Each structure stands twice: as C-alpha cells, then as structure tokens.
Amino acid sequence: MAQTILITGANRGIGLALARQAHARGDSVIATARRPGEAEALNALTRRSGDITVVGADVTSPEQLAGIAAAEKRPIDLVVCNAGQYHARGALDDPAYTAEAWSGTLMTNVAGVFFTVRAFLPNLLAASAGRVAVISSIMGSSARAKGNAYIYRASKAAATNLACNLAAELAPQGIAVGAYHPGWVRTDMGGAAADVAAEDSAKGLLARFDALGLQSTGTVEDFEGNPIPF
Numbered sequence: 001m002a003q004t005i006l007i008t009g010a011n012r013g014i015g016l017a018l019a020r021q022a023h024a025r026g027d028s029v030i031a032t033a034r035r036p037g038e039a040e041a042l043n044a045l046t047r048r049s050g051d052i053t054v055v056g057a058d059v060t061s062p063e064q065l066a067g068i069a070a071a072e073k074r075p076i077d078l079v080v081c082n083a084g085q086y087h088a089r090g091a092l093d094d095p096a097y098t099a100e101a102w103s104g105t106l107m108t109n110v111a112g113v114f115f116t117v118r119a120f121l122p123n124l125l126a127a128s129a130g131r132v133a134v135i136s137s138i139m140g141s142s143a144r145a146k147g148n149a150y151i152y153r154a155s156k157a158a159a160t161n162l163a164c165n166l167a168a169e170l171a172p173q174g175i176a177v178g179a180y181h182p183g184w185v186r187t188d189m190g191g192a193a194a195d196v197a198a199e200d201s202a203k204g205l206l207a208r209f210d211a212l213g214l215q216s217t218g219t220v221e222d223f224e225g226n227p228i229p230f
C-alpha cells in the first residue's frame with residue numbers, strides 16, 4: 001500500500017536510492033537535503049510522475065526540522081533517519097580526530113536522529129501505524145570492535161542505542177522503531193570497493209521497513225534481515 005515516507009540526506013548515496021525506489025513504487029516521498037538547490041538527481045525525480053517533495057534540512061538544526069514538520073500537514077507513515085557522516089578512519093594517533101570532527105559527526109549521526117524523530121513525531125502519530133528507521137551501522141557494534149574509526153563507531157553505537165530507547169518510549173503510542181545496517185555500500189562514504197550497490201541496499205532496506213511493526217520494534221538488523229549483534 002502506498003505510504004508517505006520522509007528520508008533525510010536523500011540527495012546522494014543510500015538516501016537517494018531509497019527516495020528513487022519509494023517514488024517509483026508509488027509512495028509519497030518527502031526528501032531532505034542540506035542544499036536542495038544543488039540536489040540535481042533528487043530534483044530530477046520531481047519532474048517525473050509521482051509525488052515527491054524536496055525540502056532543505058540540516059539534521060543538526062532542530063529549528064529547521066521543526067519548521068518543516070509544522071509546514072507538512074500530512075501524516076507520515078515512515079521516517080528514515082539516513083543522513084550521516086564518517087570522518088577520521090584511523091587509529092588513536094590519527095590527527096583527523098579533531099574536536100570539530102567529533103562534534104560534527106556526533107551532532108549529525110546521533111543528535112540528528114533524535115531531532116528528526118522529535119520534530120516529526122506529530123506526523124507519525126497522525127499516521128495509522130507510524131514507523132521510524134534509523135540507518136545505523138554494524139561498525140557501531142561493540143561485539144565487532146576493530147580498534148579504529150573511533151568517532152564513527154561511537155556515533156553508530158549511540159544511534160543504535162537511540163533507536164532501542166525510542167522503540168521503548170514510542171511503542172505505547174503505536175510507533176515502531178528499528179535500527180538498520182545497510183551493508184557495505186558503494187557510495188561516497190562506502191567507497192568504490194564496497195560490495196553492495198546502493199540500489200540493492202535500498203531494495204532490501206525498504207522490504208525491512210515494510211516488515212517493521214510493533215511486533216518487531218527495537219529490531220537491529222541488516223538490509224537482508226539478518227540480526228546485528230549490538
């Protein structure tokens with residue numbers, strides 16, 4: 001059944017692939033981008049048949065998100081917290097671990113999820129069975145600690161933790177929440193050597209989001225439905 005889906009960071013990578021596929025299957029899509037005027041691939045979708053709205057949002061700005069939510073009168077069936085950053089990939093002595101890298105990544109990957117869900121909660125509650133998908137990563141799994149990429153791993157551990165806590169708080173209000181590892185995906189972030197195409201990741205993720213409900217809320221799984229140790 002067609003639904004209304006909001007996707008953050010939808011101008012490239014996995015977010016764009018999700019927007020394309022949701023739009024192609026007849027869903028109404030609200031796609032956010034930090035610089036919507038430059039989001040050429042996303043804006044191209046608006047010139048095709050179907051229902052897609054492109055809005056400007058930096059997920060580190062609760063004010064921007066609240067403004068979009070207030071202007072958006074429609075119930076939203078699914079909010080996909082996809083926007084993410086990955087800086088500083090080395091060991092402890094990597095000079096890229098600056099205070100700015102820490103704060104920027106944690107604000108986007110962690111606080112951005114919180115701000116997004118809080119802003120769109122009224123729209124989710126207005127839907128008959130609202131759902132939230134947090135795009136996390138297996139790199140946040142403490143069971144798979146590798147001793148590098150400290151900021152990103154910590155941020156994704158926190159994002160998964162947020163999803164689990166949101167699932168606990170929102171279940172009594174009828175909203176289901178899941179955390180998802182999209183695979184190692186060929187995007188600007190994942191790089192050309194990654195083993196999953198963005199289109200395949202998005203296809204799998206959309207199927208997992210369709211399967212999400214109160215019976216499975218709090219799930220932590222990959223794009224193929226395999227449980228992820230947390």
Ligand SMILES: NC(=O)c1ccc[n+]([C@@H]2O[C@H](COP(=O)([O-])OP(=O)(O)OC[C@H]3O[C@@H](n4cnc5c(N)ncnc54)[C@H](OP(=O)(O)O)[C@@H]3O)[C@@H](O)[C@H]2O)c1
Pocket residue numbers: 008009010011012013014015033034035057058059060081082083084085086108112135136137138181182183184185186187188189190191194
């Ligand atoms: N690719 C992988 O292998 C992989 C694996 C595990 C998890 N993930 C997760 O999957 C999600 C998507 O990753 P991707 O591979 O598609 O990355 P990507 O190609 O680097 O795209 C990241 C997207 O997030 C947006 N973004 C970054 N900071 C933002 C902010 N503060 N506010 C709003 N949007 C922001 C970017 O917008 P701009 O264009 O404006 O920068 C872009 O649209 C991320 O959460 C990532 O951590 C990816």
